[in-house]
Amino acid sequence: MSAADLADRIERLRALFPQAVGERLVEGRTLASVDLAQLRRLLGPHAADGEADGFGLHWPQRAAAAAQIASPPAGRLQRCPGAGLDEATTRNGFIEGDNLDVLKLLQTGYAGRVKLAYLDPPYNTGRDFIYADRHGGVRRGAPDADRTRRHGDWLSRMYPRLALIRTLLADDGLLAIHIDEHEQPALTLLLRELFGEANELGIAVWDKRNPKGDARGIAYQHESLLLYARDAATLLARQPLRRPKRHAQQMLAAARTALAASPTLEEARSRYRAWLKSQPQLSGGEAMYWRLSADGRVYRLVSMAWPNKQAPSAEYFEPLIHPQTGRPCPVPVRGWRNPPETMRRLLDTGRIEFGPDESVQPQRIYYLDENLYENVPSILPYGGSDDALLRTLGIPFDQPKPVDFVAAVIGWCTGGDDLVLDCWAGSGTTAHAVMKLNAGDGGRRRFLLVQRPEPLDPRKPGQRAAFAFCEQHGLAPDLAGLCR
Template sequence: MEKMKMETIDIVSHNVAQLGKLFPNCVSEIIDSNGSCKLAVNMEVLQQMLTDTVLPGDESYEFSWVGKKAAIAEAHKIIRKTLRPDIPESRDWDITENLYIEGDNLEALKLLQESYLAAVKLIYIDPPYNTGHDFVYPDSFIMDNEEYANGTGYFDEDGNVNFCRENSETAGKYHSDWCSMIYSRLMLARNLLTEDGLILINMDENEISNLQKICAEVFGEANDLGTIVWDKRNPKGDARGVSYQHEYIVVYAKNKAAFTEKCKMRRPKKNAETIIKKAIQIFSKLGSSYTLDDANAEFSAWMRIQNDFSGGEKAYNKIDENGDVYRPVSMAWPNKKKAPDDYFIPLIHPITNKPCPVPDRGWRNPSATMKKMMEEGRILFGKDETTIPNSKYLLKDNMYENIPSLLYYGGSDTDMLSQMKIPFDTPKVVNICKEHIKSFTSEGDLILDFFSGSATLAHAIMQANAEDNLKRKYIMVQIPETIADNTEAYRQGYRNICQIGKDRIRRAGDLIKKETGAGIDYGFRVLKVDDTNMKDVYYSAEEYSQNLLPMLESNIKEDRTDLDLLFGCLLEWGLPLSLPYSSDKMDGCTVHNYNDGDLVACFDENVPDSVIKAIAKMQPLRAVFRDSSFANSPSKINVGEIFKLMTPDTTVKVI
């Protein structure tokens, strides 16, 4: 039941709404004096609508919204944040190459800019669809938690992110907030893609047109690889107009030319391996009483009853004398105009030695190619010369097919999630994700999902790796969205969505290992977005008076560990966050060696010369110490001289 407003009607808003009914193209979004988004009339467009002459004024083709400039500025804004390791929440910390990052994804994307610049082959995201619920990604890093709580309602009174807020009565009708949210993130995400990398984005009808315009702007219209329409076979029951039963998967490359040079928009034929296995099983029965004709009859009968096979797969319904599955394909010239003369040379039947008919417009290939195909046994002749020959396509040579614009899949993973005891609504589908992972990635590729949700993509990557024995790696990013206390997830003990995602990866890994026995990477390192490791004095020492500085014993926050500092240095230097490292004791000090000398660090105080020289002797590429590792300035200068003498190529820094 709606509450009474107990106030007079907003006449301006009413008038704008009435004009919007007559001239919808004249109404757009603006920011009012209070900083709120509202609808207003574009008077210039309205004037043009009321005359049949062209009014003066500049025009340009562009896509804009309220807050677009701010979104660009936000993507470029410097933040003082870090990623803090959480070993207890991780799995196989020491050996895994996967990452699970907890925190706002805009902050995470900024923190990953150096370490993963041009390193990600595939980004696959399922962002909020802007269906009326707040998407909980505030794009401001100049306020502290208290200011957020007072100014935006983003944090509750305890400093926790308030994720249960609904949009205001009108905010759900607007697109500007959503456009700004996705725009800044895609700008940063593009930097992380390899030159031949690509991004896949799930979306429904609410924002698909805006998403396509934003992608064209961020990635370049020339890099559009197409949009897949996903028919989910289940029309929405609450529709007021056309009942949508489909969603979209938008596909863009970072550089289409680089992508198409190395890759093809192809996917594995879903049932190809099943078909080949069946043919092998039937062919193995060949003997004196079971001929090749018998095998083909049985194989064709089996193919006819496979209702889930596509028409293209069912065409491979024959077995040759080698046990290979094949299909006949026409060799006729495909164009309407006739082929050149060289494409009309008749083929001689191998048994009757008579010429076979030539298609009316000629062959698909010139005579030299046809001769080579004959020699390789890739031409199928009829019983005599009266039949036009076909080419022979072996299934084992055609295990992939073009990716169509239509995807039919009406299933869900509800039963599988129930089996794993993972409570989560509307997750991505593992099989759909796995299909695209196999289509677009290969050995050693890195995959990123910065709207991880229940970590479906991590699940799909493990499943794909187990099936094809490849070593793909992933980075999942998810803001720790609070679980409402009236949900099944809350009753099961979950308090935020990250807990669900991490549990799903663990349980999915256990299930895959049990079912396949595959020796793949089932682990992940948990890193959490947090405020910088450094105190304010570290960034603005000049603002503190000279007599106050001695009171500041350290410029590093007291609650930070050596591991926090080490990973902060990795971000600073742009090193990947999943490489192996070790820690050893030297003369009472702890020395950390990251990836066999990529970076060696010691964060103890008053580090003796013996340790300095031992580190220098290791000849690391980089070395880092705390400012308090040295008793005074002369000691710090002495350390620099030691490194210059023993390992001049080492870059030395202090924090």
């Protein structure tokens, strides 16, 4: 936190507890000072001296980790003219350094500006990849006492970084972080504490479709993606998390083809339906769009029954009148889902389909061309973690995220010129995904990447090719050079 940020926060504290904030003379300068004893008195039973009695996540070095949030950064940001591409016009950034210091330095210019922090930290697997992934110096399978040290060390790294990332997020910003079974329990508790449970948007399971071979118990074939909003109400009011229905365009095209090739609407309908049946890749929800309207639009029908246990008021039981027979149609046993004014609007706009006569319960029409997006489900099947580009370039980088998967996640919640931050950049997949998304939809999203210059050792077989690649391209032989 910068001195200016701290001063600002103390002033906010003064506004809330004026009796607890005064002034003190320190080395000839007048500084605002917080009277902790007074603050404790003002807080009454809400004051606590330690965390031991409270509900939460505790580890031995927690207080020292918390102190890092406010301690000054080592170093400063320095431009490197000539090191980038399109330097005069680019709106992207790449910063070399330890992300703790960088995140502190970014507080001044970037607080509240990041739309998405897309994060893939070391998982603490106890292995050494091209980057170190062993915390507290503890190997996999170590005894429990050592594991306490290992989890504690990892948490001590994550805690200040995640706290600093949170303040960089815009008020409609989002944090998406990958993790596997080693630290998912601890990370979930930590994020719930830092962001508040109300801002948890869910934990998605990335089904990698291939169980690990070295299982000690359950053979994991998934990783997790944890999502937290800086402020869920603001984020969801502006832009709910959504993804394009994967095959919608293909389905619309098939319907157009069927209509063009058929002399009658009936024939077009059966052609389109036959095509849908021959497409096993369609999701269950997509396959429901098997109908063609009289004006050639693809649609599905959905029941309009009241979904909750508690019965609605009497007006929700008003029958709809069949347009041809003039008789009332059946009302769902629990009543309609919508109040009468909504039902009227749906009728007026042609969004309700009646059966051939009044014996059939009317249903709601959803047109595919108006419903091209869907909610993001909690299970995301996507095999493997290899990135074909790195393989083509001949660079071994352990466990890069698949660029299409990353692009899909970024696409759920960004658009326009949103800023995406990745401060565990690795091979730079996030930058690649941002550029790929922009190329696809004409967006102007920007990225800001941070990577520590961990040296590459040509004597280690796993790092030799990456070292040679850096040398060949005039890049520093370290992970920051490789990412650049």
